[in-house]
Amino acid sequence: MGSGTRSIAEHRAAALARVGPVDVVEVRLDDPAATGLTLAADVVAAAPVPAFDHAAMDGYAVRLADLPADGTTVELAVLGDVRPGTVPEVPEVCEHGAAGTTAGEGVRGRRGAVRIMTGAPLPAGYDAVVPVERTSTGRFVAGGPTTERAVTLARQPRDHVRRAGGDLQTGTLIAKAGTRLGPGLLATAAAAGVVVVTARRRPRVAVMSTGSELADLGTTAPGAVPDSNSVMLAALARAWGADVVRTGAVPDAAEALRTALDAASGPPGPRSPTDAAAPHAVDLIVTSGGVSAGASDVVREVLAGSDAHDVDVATVAMRPGKPQALATWHGVPWIAVPGNPVSAFVSFVLYAAPAIRRLAGEPAGSPPHDEVAAAAGWSSPAGVEQVLPVTLGPDGAVPAATDGHHLSALPHADALVVVPADVTAVRPGDHLAVIRLPEPR
Structure with a gap:
């Protein structure tokens, strides 16, 4: 069992060393489950975008040689009408300048314009569109005539x-492996003819809280405390893109915790279409509570048993959150965090x-962070990294920090501010690292 004092970065590296990318799946872009998955292979355009020359404005298709x-x-005869989703059926223009013919047309050498709507394919031989508001027509009326006899334009x-x-262009790189599938990427790939992409399935995370005092929400028994931690951890896991198995509260009894861990790490249940085969029910277990040195700290007791492997109990030089532990339970990585909610x-x-x-x-190094100026000053304990939930101001500045142990700091927090261990006093204007929190999912 490992021990010792370490920095936040060192403990994060130890946690990351225990996990690797989950299985690869193929998923259709129109599958709702595709949103949020991470590409396991580059995506390239299967077709050009746009697929054909088309009008960018409502107006008239013309030949620049006629203007x-x-x-x-000039005044041009209106020879036809083209709408989005249709194939132009108007006189084609020959390369030498004369108008060709289509079925039913008997004109040759006739100059003209074609009424065209935004997104409609440009007829062969036409090379520009004059917006309707810049012509004698002025505007098109929904339900009105499909063509005008003539139009004056320039x-x-x-x-x-x-x-x-x-x-x-076909073959153009749209996104590299490691990119998360969001609305913009889904739309671009779909428009470029892509139907199926290769991605990592969504990770499955089990969360549970420990403590005999924890009770189901709404319980009012004497000494009972609502199990807010597992609710919070489940929401955090979802916000970072995981599917969640919430066990809830586990009493301070080693056998009860072992049973809960066995259930989380056991054989997988039914899978969604985007899931690949996996040896365990979940890919990661996160527990809260029981990692300190108290008589009721059941996690420490279970970590000392024979079923826990690669156990690493550490003191991290941070406040809050000093006691931390890592382990593997029947092949599943386990991150154990303190029970204080913040x-x-x-x-x-x-x-x-x-x-x-x-x-x-x-990519999973340090969490993405920004350097943000402090709007006010506050003190920070010597020798530890202070990590506080904050609500950034309208100008993006960090306001004065509040007590990091108060649960009331969390509802409106949109970032964590990290004060270095060698800083004992934050002054207005000091630049600090902030980790922005994701939007709820």
Whole structure:
């Protein structure tokens, strides 16, 4: 059983060394479960975007050769009407300048314009669109005539045509492996003809809290404390993209905790379509409470038994959250954090959240952080890293820190501020690292 005092970075590295990316699955982009998964392979465009030349504005498709270069207006016959999702059925223009014919047309050499709506394919031989508001028509009326007999217009500075492949060419890299599938990436890949991507399945995390005093929500028995920790840990795990198995409260009895850990690490249950085969029910176990030196600290007792492996009990030079532990339970990595709610919260963000990111296939070094100025000053204990939940101000500055042990600091917190161990007094204007918290899912 390991022991000793270490920094936050050292304990995070020890936690990350116990996890690796989960299984790879193939998932369709239109599967709702795809959102939030991390790509396991690069995604490249299977088709150009746009797929064909089309109108960027409602107006008239024209041949620039039919419009004076000096911007003089001309009157052109309106030869047809093209809408999105249709194939243009209007006279095609031959390369030498004369109008060709389509079925039912008997014109040759006829100049003209084609009424066209935004997104509609540009007829062959036409090379620009004049917006309707810059023509004699002025505007199109929904339900009105499908064509005008003629229109007066002039050459415009822009052609108002979106060219095939102007955004993405076939084979263009859209996103690299390790990128999370969000709405923008899903839309871009789908538009580029991609149907199925290779990704990491969503990690499964079991959370449980320990303590005989913990009771189901709404219980009012004397001495009972609502089990808020497992509710909080489950929400944090979901916010970082995991599927969650919430065991709830486990009493301070070694056999009860062993039973709960066995259930979490046991054989997997039913899988969703995006899940791959896995040897365990979950990929990570996170417990709160029982890691200090008290007589009721059941986690320490179980860690000393024969079923726990790779046990690493450490004192981390941080406040709050000094007592921490790591282990493996029947092959499943186990992160044990303190039972104080704020300590459990910051410990999850510092250690469990990076582990979930690594399981998901994302880069998982230090949590992404920003350097933010302090708006006010406060004292910090010597020799330890102070980690406090804060609500950043409108200008992004860190306000004066509040007591890190108060649960009331959490409801509106959107970041954790980390004060270095060698800083005993934060002064206004000092730059501090802040870890931004994810939006709830």
